[in-house]
């Protein structure tokens with residue numbers, strides 16, 4: 512009898528412990544799931560920045576300079592999420608000439624960033640993954656290379672590695688976007704004046720043993736890794752490599768993109784013949800891939816402030832065309848709820864990949880009226896080329 516009673520007590524104890532363990536497991540799983548969903552879909556609203564508005568009448572003459580700003584993965588929902596979070600205004604609203612871009616690539620209805628950027632840089636639709644090459648894998652001269660050949664200054668700015676698909680497609684010619692060491696080597700074959708982004712590793716930790724930073728210095732570039740040294744740079748040839756690969760989230764990298772945009776403009780405008788500059792807000796795309804509303808908004812607001820730097824220069828300069836667009840939409844994002852009073856925004860997503868929907872185009876400055884309507888992404892290249900370059 513004593514043995515049976517002891518067994519019963521033991522069983523009760525085991526049962527109690529088991530129950531407690533299961534409950535603890537349930538609560539910990541549940542709370543981490545709650546934390547996760549709280550993090551990614553709901554932007555609680557943070558401090559807004561003030562937006563300046565600039566004159567919107569422009570010269571009839573063709574622009575001497577073009578600044579093309581690409582929000583990677585920035586569809587209308589991403590943009591409106593940012594606009595709501597900033598209490599109803601963005602710098603981009605200065606652009607009164609608005610159109611839409613059809614983004615399909617040569618081999619897919621839904622493009623990737625390489626084919627998307629190559630369409631913008633060369634005016635040719637190519638296969639997904641292609642960097643500055645056509646469907647036949649042969650190199651095509653980019654708008655940046657052609658501007659350089661006509662004596663204009665040229666520049667690239669990106670929050671990702673400067674060798675990543677979007678900036679790479681303006682300067683390199685490789686059959687695959689994954690060849691980032693080959694893409695880095697392609698920078699040395701060009702006359703680019705300013706490039707600022709991540710990707711230091713692709714210039715220094717290379718399979719072929721070359722140290723491209725040393726080669727850049729021999730070619731006359733100042734190579735800088737710190738943002739304050741980039742911001743205070745005086746000279747004509749600047750290579751800013753601010754991270755080993757991509758730069759981090761906005762919380763880590765700070766105002767790297769607006770500062771780098773402003774610096775690139777300041778350096779490039781020294782050329783009397785004008786300049787071409789491409790600026791990329793790379794990680795709007797990452798926010799879409801991660802179905803992360805908070806990241807999408809942080810990145811759109813950062814990108815918009817870089818657009819603000821470009822517009823401020825264009826408004827004062829009078830000979831500069833600013834074009835803002837995207838390579839494709841990412842995440843199939845929808846706006847489920849929001850508040851212009853608090854900046855709160857609730858996003859929803861339909862995919863972890865890219866989508867085929869057309870993306871917006873915004874233009875400001877001489878030639879801006881060309882960008883009204885629905886057009887192919889390759890038409891954006893044709894219009895910029897016609898306005899900026901001599902035949």
Ligand code: MG
Pocket residue numbers: 583624671675676677678791793796
């Ligand atoms: Mg990109």
Ligand code: ZN
Pocket residue numbers: 584624796797800841865
């Ligand atoms: Zn993407």
